[in-house]
Amino acid sequence: MVQLTLPQNSKVQKGKTWPKPQGAKNLREFRIYRYSPEEKGNPRWDTYWVDMDKAGTMILDVLFYIKNTIDPTLAFRRSCREGVCGSCAMNIAGRNTIACTKGFDELPGGVISISPLPHLPVIRDLIPDLTNFYAQHAYVQPFLKTDSPTPEKEWRQSEEDRAQLDGLYECILCASCSTSCPSYWWNGDKYLGPAALLQAYRWLIDSRDEATGERLDDLEDPFKLYRCHTIMNCAQVCPKGLNPAQAIAKIKHMMVERVS
Template sequence: MPQFRLPKDSQVKPGRRFSSAGGGKIREVHVYRYDPEAGENPRVDIYELDESQCGPMLLDALLKIKNEMDSTLALRRSCREGVCGSCAMNVNGQNVLACTSAIADFDGPIRVYPLPHMPVIKDLIADMTHFYAQYASIKPWIATQTPPPADRERLQSKEERELLDGLYECILCACCSTSCPSYWWNSDRYLGPAVLLQAYRWIVDSRDESVAERLDELEDPFKLYRCHTIMNCTQTCPKGLNPAKAIAEIKKLLVERQ
């Protein structure tokens, strides 16, 4: 399993408090802070934000904190449109994208942590190296043996293309995988919901000619069958996808080919 670089006494300690000037509604944002290189315990800093001086989304709040209150805060962000998956984090116990989560959706203090059960690089930045290596292991590209047509692309019917709906939209934010208890304890061998959904995306692509090889790779007690249909993955997916269904479809294909 991934090793967490925590001090021997890894209890999260109370942190600092920052106040925001302004006369509007004040919202507390509790943010997990941890720098493995510093050798200090994790802590939770509290930032008092004036909602009238901040954008509507949680990412707006975090950027206001970083830009105006505490420049040492580390987080990932890019598109601000729920497309890149960079700002995935755990907020009030739920894995979400900060850019598509409205401050108004949360009652009381907002508690922000990095994605659970992953090594922390710093503060809200989880180490995605292992997750991306698992994604690469399923060969996420069209694999063919026949040469491509000389005068056109490899074509699909409308019905064949529709089989990819609900699969290709995955943005690899890891919200689903890091919400899965099976992935927490077996991530060294279990591929997890996000990667298995991606694997199924290529299995059902009519242009791919390596379905048998892909199923052979997945027929493993840990890679696939550590899914116990807990459904956390489907509940938390910010794109509304259903990784649990994709995993079930892979299992069905394995049974049918026997």
């Protein structure tokens, strides 16, 4: 359901302002979402001053700078720090992206807010619960399904057919797109969301897959696929430059072609 405001227990209150680092020349203000299940009360915005000369070049470096030198209690997910694992996805300055590939020079001016991926239950600080997101990915059965006998070596594919998968297989499941989508915010329990649908399309057009009809059946529903209203936030934010909106449009085409 559409609920434009946050529930009472989720309203973000003014938090603590942490001391400025000593002797820094190039200071920048960051406002970071903090929530701990052990502490009573609502989430809060804490203010940190970061010495940009010492913090590195990416937003993930800023988070490490804060954790190492100002506040060791700040919690966030990260792993590869080079844009292949998708762990450090979060909302930075009002847009979802992965912190490790977002450079300082790409930021808008003023105070930079960092919060968890939008419209998800928060476990702690910048860590949201992605259980539903992963369940939706599992729902589209992201693996090869065939009836033909398994060939002796590999399932072969022409170069042209393989090229169909470009712009789809690169998805790292960071959830930036799904949690950027207002349709997913309001109907995330029924609408599969851009990430899962991009993967659904990746298997629908795979020349080796033999379950196309079955896969389309699984998406034929007023909500699972058709809640996409081409708001385009998914394509706007994807840190890998993929286009889930276009993939969804192509699935809709396949649905129409199948009927006619």
